[in-house]
Every structure is written in structure tokens, then in C-alpha cells.
Amino acid sequence: MKKIIIFLSLFVFLSFLIMATSNRSSSSPLNDYAGQFTSDQKEILEEKLRSFKYKTDIPIKLITTSENDGKSTEELLNDNYDAFLSNKRFKGNGILILFDRDAQIHMIKAEGIIESIVTEEEILASNNYAFNAGLLFSGSVGTIEFLTKKATAYFEANPQLRPSPGLQDTDYLWALVLTVIVAGWGMGGSSLYSPAYQKNNTVSNDFGTYTLINKQEISD
CATH class of the missing domain: 3.10.310.50 (Diaminopimelate Epimerase; Chain A, domain 1)
Known part of the structure; x- marks a missing residue:
């Protein structure tokens, strides 16, 4: 869907x-x-x-x-x-x-x-x-x-x-913005901060293992 x-x-x-x-x-x-x-x-x-x-x-x-x-x-x-x-x-x-x-x-x-x-x-x-x-x-x-x-x-x-101005450039802009919002909703929000991504997004190096949680890197 x-x-x-x-x-x-x-x-x-x-x-x-x-x-x-x-x-x-x-x-x-x-x-x-x-x-x-x-x-x-x-x-x-x-x-x-x-x-x-x-x-x-x-x-x-x-x-x-x-x-x-x-x-x-x-x-x-x-x-x-x-x-x-x-x-x-x-x-x-x-x-x-x-x-x-x-x-x-x-x-x-x-x-x-x-x-x-x-x-x-x-x-x-x-x-x-x-x-x-x-x-x-x-x-x-x-x-x-x-x-x-x-x-x-x-x-x-x-x-x-006075004649009606009809569709203006700003109308198209708002329509595009609404379309992007709907598309984002359809994707379930940004995958970057989704729980599944946060759970599995760990990086290890010489200083330890880091996990992305709430947009912050926290060392284990």
C-alpha cells in the first residue's frame, strides 16, 4: 500500500x-x-x-x-x-x-x-x-x-x-509541498530516525560502538 x-x-x-x-x-x-x-x-x-x-x-x-x-x-x-x-x-x-x-x-x-x-x-x-x-x-x-x-x-x-486571477505560481508551490508531505507520510516518516533503523544502525571503531538514538550518537 x-x-x-x-x-x-x-x-x-x-x-x-x-x-x-x-x-x-x-x-x-x-x-x-x-x-x-x-x-x-x-x-x-x-x-x-x-x-x-x-x-x-x-x-x-x-x-x-x-x-x-x-x-x-x-x-x-x-x-x-x-x-x-x-x-x-x-x-x-x-x-x-x-x-x-x-x-x-x-x-x-x-x-x-x-x-x-x-x-x-x-x-x-x-x-x-x-x-x-x-x-x-x-x-x-x-x-x-x-x-x-x-x-x-x-x-x-x-x-x-475585477477578473479572477486563476491559478498562480504560489498555488503550484503549495500543491508541491502538500504532495511531498503526503509522500513522506506514505513512507512512514524518515527512515533515518525510524525505530528499526535506530536499532540496527550501530558503528564500531577503535573508540567503541556507537548507536544513533534521537539524532545523537551515544557510546555503549
């Missing part, structure tokens, strides 16, 4: 580990495929994107593309948006900002609760001048700050409408 418990516990442990890793990788808020940002700029943008998600519970992603394989910017936007919101925990709420390097066009797609806060046209217009001037980083920062200001003000006035 204990072997079954241990096996099931390890299976659950590995399952949660895979899910946590998958969610962490898929939740990266910035994919700069076109190499438009410096390392410092990426760090700033990722911080602002994560801050927006933390304050609003609305997923947001910024993607730059290149090598479009003949697809239009709108097709790229829709393809990336579908992939972005494929995770069920997002529940159809999300914002995708996409910059097509080949066409030099930026587009935004927003669905869910954000549509009650601000329109796609308003988002585009908020920093259109910066994008048109080729200032992709400034335009991206300005857009994220605009969205953050709008959304936080909306949820402060309507807290009951």
Missing part, C-alpha cells in the same frame, strides 16, 4: 512540476522575436507588463515579429492572440500588442473585461505618434502606462468586476 501511495505522490509531484513550468514559460509577457529592444529595455518592459497583470489580473503580452511567411499583420495578430490566450485560466481576458517589423505596423487586440474599460482605437491612439516616429520602446511603455492608468481606475471604482 505504501508503495502505491509513494508512486501516486511522485506522479502528482511531477505533474504539478510540468504544469508550473509550462505556465511560467507561456506566461512570459514579452517576446521580442524581431530583436527590437535592448536588454535594459526588455527588463523595463517586462516589469511594466507584469505590474499591469498584477494590478488588474488581465493578461497582457507584447510581441515583435519578423519573417512573416507571407501573412498579413492582422493574421499574425490573430494567430499570436489565439496562442496567447490558449491557457484556460485567462478566461478570454487579454491584451496583445504586436509590432510587425516587416510592415512597420503595430496593432492591438483586446478582449474581455478590458473592452468595458477602453477601446482598441483608444489604445492605439494613446501613443500612435511614438510608433509612427519609429520610437517602438517609448510607444510600448506609453501604451502600457496608459492601460494601467485606465484599468486600475476602473477597478478601483468597480472592484466586483
Whole structure:
């Protein structure tokens, strides 16, 4: 019976580990495929994107593309948006900002609760001048700050409408901890301090015979 418990516990442990890793990788808020940002700029943008998600519970992603394989910017936007919101925990709420390097066009797609806060046209217009001037980083920062200001003000006035955050990284961590505890129980506790181990765990040397009892070595 204990072997079954241990096996099931390890299976659950590995399952949660895979899910946590998958969610962490898929939740990266910035994919700069076109190499438009410096390392410092990426760090700033990722911080602002994560801050927006933390304050609003609305997923947001910024993607730059290149090598479009003949697809239009709108097709790229829709393809990336579908992939972005494929995770069920997002529940159809999300914002995708996409910059097509080949066409030099930026587009935004927003669905869910954000549509009650601000329109796609308003988002585009908020920093259109910066994008048109080729200032992709400034335009991206300005857009994220605009969205953050709008959304936080909306949820402060309507807290009951804030989306559910769904499963977070901490939820996976607690699940893993619980699994380890159950596995330990299934093993009957640590064998190192079990009575059977203590009874037979004796070591002899030139100074005498030693037995491990209550985590202490006591000479016979």
C-alpha cells in the first residue's frame, strides 16, 4: 500500500512540476522575436507588463515579429492572440500588442473585461505618434502606462468586476509541498530516525560502538 501511495505522490509531484513550468514559460509577457529592444529595455518592459497583470489580473503580452511567411499583420495578430490566450485560466481576458517589423505596423487586440474599460482605437491612439516616429520602446511603455492608468481606475471604482486571477505560481508551490508531505507520510516518516533503523544502525571503531538514538550518537 505504501508503495502505491509513494508512486501516486511522485506522479502528482511531477505533474504539478510540468504544469508550473509550462505556465511560467507561456506566461512570459514579452517576446521580442524581431530583436527590437535592448536588454535594459526588455527588463523595463517586462516589469511594466507584469505590474499591469498584477494590478488588474488581465493578461497582457507584447510581441515583435519578423519573417512573416507571407501573412498579413492582422493574421499574425490573430494567430499570436489565439496562442496567447490558449491557457484556460485567462478566461478570454487579454491584451496583445504586436509590432510587425516587416510592415512597420503595430496593432492591438483586446478582449474581455478590458473592452468595458477602453477601446482598441483608444489604445492605439494613446501613443500612435511614438510608433509612427519609429520610437517602438517609448510607444510600448506609453501604451502600457496608459492601460494601467485606465484599468486600475476602473477597478478601483468597480472592484466586483475585477477578473479572477486563476491559478498562480504560489498555488503550484503549495500543491508541491502538500504532495511531498503526503509522500513522506506514505513512507512512514524518515527512515533515518525510524525505530528499526535506530536499532540496527550501530558503528564500531577503535573508540567503541556507537548507536544513533534521537539524532545523537551515544557510546555503549
